[in-house]
Amino acid sequence: MSGLTFVDVCAGAGGLALGLERAGFEPTLLLDEDEDACRTLRRNRPHWNVLRTDLLDLDPSEHPEIYDVDLLSAGLPRVRSSATAARAGSSGEEELLRATVYLAHAVRPRALIVENVPTLVDADVFHDFHEFARAELEHLGYDFSWFLLNAADFGVPQDRKQGLLVAIKKQWFKAFRPPAPTVGEHVSVGTALAPSMRSRGWKDADRWAAQATCVAPTLVGGSKNRGGADLGPTGSKRKWEKLGVNAHTVGDETPGADFVWDPELGRAGLVKITVDQAALLQGFPESWEITGKKTARYRQIGHSSPPPVGEAIGRAVARALRS
Template structure:
């Protein structure tokens, strides 16, 4: 259950640890994975109070700043410190073509993207790492923003590279694609790319294997039956917009994908099934399993001790929008290799 003591891996000697500054830190998935890879944050910034509360609850010693990145003034708000090794940013997701047509578009998200590059030039870390959805790299309408960022970083002496990767190749039981941009000041980009190798997932790592234990916690007799048929990895967990009410597992396509596992993706549960719950998807959504926020967090690769502040929907938004810690750990290991090579 969540709230257990922190037993996360901290096996990098203190003398070899590196420093980071993180923008748009959210619930801490990226920071947690990087911590496990040997990076200690000098500062974590986010514009949502509930995300800052989550970070402080899990790591009271972290320096967390509740601030809009567009209003961040490093000379006033970044503690004096030795050279920053890396700036990281899990920036708000740019809109897909379908979403952009019915929303305000991605002007704010692109402004954050370009601001991150500008602050990198100002602060001069050894490396920059940004992760976002593949559309940031693929869509033509974002090309001008990508070009400006690349030019600013290149003029400042950084070598940049984009990668398209799927978190399922790095120990996460979920299809979750990312566009990753890495920039290094003194070379080492090729080492990063070579070091970011897919790792074999644990044998039998499926939705069912990840959730079986929690589903039997209240004596539900069908836990093993359900887990046996949920023998694949999950569809992409979609955190959704903070401007939209209600918690669910994503748009219609995601709901259909979850239904194949016998899961009702239109709502979240407050608790795991009790002993008298009858799972029978043929009888409709009332007899389909609903996932809890903690179960979704497990599918995102968060350890059981990591807690989330706020009400249920706010917790789910944080979980669904987070970078899976195992994927973040792989990014951190590749960054360490790249920084050690220069």
């Protein structure tokens, strides 16, 4: 597939954009308000047109490259977990959701993708946004679908459910089908991280990997108002502990040859996941460089849409647009 174009807002570390690129789309503009995220995008794709700005401040008339594109995509920040989404109220996240629909009103792409927390699909807290989006999108000539995907079904070693809104102009929407899983068996944490765990000669790497036989809990990037990086809320930390991982912090490097892995010792005997390993668990390729300090890098990863999911959605949309 080639020749399809897109604009990506709240692009973050580029997970959704990378997936769409793999699906045959070429970006005309990517924007994000975070300096580290913009630096990450430029580092990995110097030819991409990256704009540092807040979506709420974007004036479409100043950027003609956003018009006449096939797709508008938005992988909006997942600051709030599914458990706390019920307290969203009049939140910044909903402002971004509405701003994305308003931008579609200005840009008039043939298709729109909005990705966020799974509760986006059917939680009462998003009822007003659903009604707003329905009225706007129907007025603009789109049909649309709300659905859930789990990144684990697309080869990502993580239990990461995603809520999606896909809207396509009526003449193409009838050919759209949500993407089907691309793997028959989920990739475990041990399988995904064993090579990196061995990289510094850690003698217990294979023993650790052999017991880490399930996918990871959902990585949560956290708010900029929080402290240092960790692997999520209390429930997630307990799941990580069962995998032999200390989730209360993010490691600076993989274990060395002398590290003794012994869960009986408590946190001191558990292995730590590094930022680079978190990127692998999010489905980024090893070649994708996340820039910034440790906490900023981890936050970019936790907020990203996994590239394999972005690719699957992009291919499903591309098939419809080419029908």
